[in-house]
Amino acid sequence: MASLLLSPAEQDYIICGVESGFRADGRGSLDRREVSLRTGMISQANGSARCRIGNLGVGTDVLVGVKAEVNSWTPGEPEDVGSIVCNVECSPSAAQEFEGRGAEEINVELTQLLDRILNGPQSGLNLKNLCIIPKQAYWVLHIDALVLDVKGSIIDTLVWATRAALMSTSLPSVVVETISDEKGNIQSEFDVVDDPDNLTPLEGVEHLPISVTFSQIGKRYVVDASEQEEAVTQARLTVAVSPAMEI
């Protein structure tokens, strides 16, 4: 994704090394770099996580925040489910080409990828639970990912950080009142309880998938490609696997 200029000699070194089972930084072909994951560090967000692969400054770093908002139902939308809106942004601090509009393509690709994994029954999240009052109001989860550094393997880092952020997300409780007025019509109103201790976690987060990316270099494949390895990758396959071993 982030392009790196490698000389033909360096490319050859990496390809021949991988085909013989050695990688440039000494890992085996299925070894990952060190992963560090922290959740809940953003107090203003309903859920947050930061995932880093590799060491600080030489690894891929993604920060994900989840904010929940209440949205009013409009005709044309499904009546009894909440929704998830994903957005991925690569900050210019990640690579020079991300400055200005340079990151647009990769933002779109990563956003759609995350949307494909999370939106729909395959994610395992219980979207029906996110509905407050059918045909009236529902929770919208805004998942915003900020890519702080890219040194290979961005998709995996992004998906893991998002999963961690969703697992640490807790929604405020909602009190629904149904009032029937003189004509016998039933109206529902809801109130969001502003109590920091009265929070409910999302349902179904344990079913969320994580992803594994394989990069083909030469005739063999490696897991967790570093920046140099990604520059010589011929093909890449990303598989999102749920805890129930489904893809």
Place this chain on the structure above:
Amino acid sequence: MSLNIADRRRINGPQRSVEPVYTTKAADPFATGRLDERALDQVRPIFIKTGPLDAQSLSAAAPSGSAYYEQGKIRVSCAIYGPRQGRKSNARMGSFDCDFKYAPFSCSWKRSHIKTSDEKEIALMLENSVAPAIRLEAYPKASIDAFVTVIESDGKAATIAAAINCISAALADAGIELYDSVAACSMALHGEQWVSDCSQAEENASTCSLLVARMPSADEITYLLQHGKTTPEQTQQAIQTCANDCTRVYAVICRYLQATLE
């Protein structure tokens, strides 16, 4: 879709409009066989016409190659401009760029005039699927641009597959050097059964969709996308079947291209 910025180039309709709700319920796609009576593994009939749609246009600004592709109800048109001067003047290899747009009347709901991120992502998908087939090292410093317009769409994965096939036909019409034509096919999972080339109604009723783009002569898959949840065995079996369907589509594309030579 409500637009945040005032669209000054067009006569604007109301800010919000929705697709109407129909009183008669649509027929269940898989109740008794498929709605258009195809077999479960049958791909829709394909029609391809290459060359300028209007036979009189021979101006210098005309595209180098173009193709019009139909598959069942899906209609896609592609124009190839290039090889023309690329953005980087020191590039060793040519660049291939794709532009993808749904016409506003192509889907069952009205699409925006402005390109959405959905369409931008599909353009990236098309680039990734077709670029491996082009001999880009034969066109240094040049860029080859493909502009795809979907006139009518019927099933998202099937439309993307149709777009890939259309680009392949248009590239051949433009005379661009290719390693092989890329043929693509899609499938959807309904219950436990994989069904080839699904229409929109069938895709809505399915739990998973799969798109495979393949170069049959080289026996290489250039693009693979699965959307939905399956078991690994189901996916493996589906990839195999879809790859075989790609070969069948490839044979059709080749036959149409040969017919243009006669």
